[in-house]
Amino acid sequence: MSVSVRIPTILRTYTGGESEVSADGATLADVIDDLEANFSGIKARILDDQGAIRRFVNVYVGNDDVRFLENLETKTPEGTQVSVIPAVAGGSS
Template sequence: MSVSVRIPTILRTYTGGDSEVSADGATLAEVLDSLDAQYAGIKGRIVDEGGDLRRFVNVYVGNDDVRFLDDLATPTPDGVQISVIPAVAGG
């Protein structure tokens, strides 16, 4: 299944400056594997060494935060937009 992935500015060095790319996969984990196959190293900036989403990276499938769904097992229907958003802290 083909999906659209919005890439934050900080990760655009991996995508040649593209702010949105296409990837394939029925789940978020498969989409991230597809992204990494196309843009080597990008998955390591989203997922930690233990295979979990990094603490300061938010990922949305459609308008839903995957942490409140099935994390990396969240289904990614054909045509859905996935957004990778680095968390911002401070005050």
């Protein structure tokens, strides 16, 4: 199943500058594996050494944060948009 993946600026060096790419997979894990097959090195920027989504990376399938769904086993139906968004830290002084 083909999905559209929105790539944040910080990861576009892996996608040749593309802000959106296509990937195949029935689950988020499959989609990330397909991204890695086509854009070597990107998976390590999304997942940590234990294979979990990095603490400061948010991933959405449609409008839903996968941490509140099934994490990497979240289904990715045909045509779904997946968004990878680095968390932004900050505060006021």
